[in-house]
Amino acid sequence: MTQYTIRRILYSIPVLIGILVVTFVIARSIPGDPCKAMLGEKATAEVCARFNKEQGLDQPIPVQFWIYMNDVLRGDFGESIRYSRPVTIILIERLPTTIELGLTALVISVLIGIPLGVISAVKRNSLIDVFTMLIANTGVSMPVYWLGLMLAYVFALLLLDTPLWLPPSGRLTAGVIPTPFYEVWGLSVVEETFRYHVLEFFANMYLLNSLITFQWEVLRDAVKHLILPSLALSTIPLSIIARMTRSSMLEVLRQDYIRTARAKGLREWLVILKHAFRNALLPISTIIGLQLGTLFAGAVLTETIFGLAGVGRMLFEAITARDFPIVQAFTVVIAIGYVLANLLVDLSYAFIDPRIKLD
């Protein structure tokens, strides 16, 4: 197992290097002179020469790539052109929003998608099956941003002044200010230190922060704000998971050992959950791992619609503003996150299916 894990990690290294190469190439080929972008159109040739020398832009491309890789490995992504602040800090500030949104959406899609899939497989061709698959097929075909806008229209406008009203944008109502957990717990923190940024990172996940510090008002408000965006974001993964669960369960339910289990008089729910579902779980977990990409891509659109200051929206804004240190850093981080998530899924196979010996 350890051996397999190490080898699997080693296998991901070429892909990770490839990701760095692709983002490097993309960032370098964005049209426009980085010096002029950074210092303004009026920068003279001399100033630009000095700037290029400082930034290492006068070096040959392979050397530049080497410098870039070294920086990235140390977690240094340079400074944002637009904000004149270290990209790593901006990333740490923005990530919690996206992680919170993405995880909530993933939890919703797993908690609803898997039971739906199991039920439709067990009650194959029944009304509930037809209905579920209709929903699932529509779900994968729906533009996320459209659903988001429509949800906002229904819940924020049509249901205005009803208990079902939900806010159409932002993470908290103006005026609701969460106290970071480190302040509640009386931890001493010096601003702008590494420790501060790490604590801030966790404090910025409002659900987590308000949950561990018992700030129920904040929690209620944060949840209310999170419902619409995470619902919109979860439709596609939910539909895909439901469909995969259904087809995987159908495959398993045809097996002889299911008939045996039934024949020996096991209760039906036991047959379905212990015998069938356990064995159907492998392809389902693979598909869940693959959904992370959908979630990241969906986050760009969902965050734009719901006015959330997350990684996705930041990345999009940075691309339109040609702020390429941010583009580079965010793309690298997202792609690496994607690769690592799929690595975890691969490794989890051994736990899900003991017959698989990873070596």
Added chain:
Amino acid sequence: MVSELNDTKEKGKDYRSNSLFWVTLRSIVRQRSAIIGGSILIILVLVAIFAPVIAPYDPEEVLIGKEDIRKRADPCIHLLGCPEDEPQHILGVDGNVRDVFSRIIFGTRVSLFIGFSTVGFAIIVGTLLGAIGGYLGGWLDNVIMRVMDVLLAFPSLLLAIAIVTVLGRGLQNALLAIAIVSIPRYARVIRGSVLSIKEQEFVSASRALGGGHLHILFRRILPNAIPPLIVQGTLGIAAAILEAAALSFLGLGAQPPTPEWGTMLGSERNQVFTAPHLVFYPGLAIMITVLAFNLLGDGLRDAIDPRLKE
């Protein structure tokens, strides 16, 4: 004896109607989702072809001064009680006073074009890469597949956004970006098929008869690798239309005044509370089109995948 001969004759007749083509066609027709998806698709193609006949207005025609109508007017249908003296716009009018219905009808052309052109391009390039890699093997295969792995490591929409940033906005570049991003899918499918087919006896036979590499690859192996590609391609068209619409929604794809559904949605998205019809109908059009391809693709897969045949 005679009856036995008759039996063989009967079987001979059966044999013809049991050719692969007919078997496949019959099992496709048996798939409910393929029928529904295919029917919607036929309607969409007809709408695209006859768009100028169906649409009451020119999709880019600004109606200011031509009709007494305000910006973002609600839908007005005479049959449903809208006063006869008001001009009829069954899906309303957009922010630039253009007929939304006509724009959506013409948008069918753009979306179908997007779907077929990107997937066509991606299939050609992906097939070549996957077939060459799978057939020749060795280091070339390794290099090709590792590059594909790297491309797959990016969420496709993000990579497409990044590529459009480099190439510049616009429909053409968005199409190219989506096509590039979807190449790995087809390369993988084809490589997998080629790997298994090249070990089969008819390929060895062809080689023994003196067939060259090109002949074996393109005349013997590839035709047999097409079915999974058709399924993947149909589902790919759905994904491509959805992604292109997302790019246009973000302002990176088709530029106004092109009647593209994503662009229409994007440019009116801030009006969702005041004029929801401007957001609702283009999105519905995207959904129906994507749904048609998804249903058709699912149905084709169930029909072609022998594992699912009872």
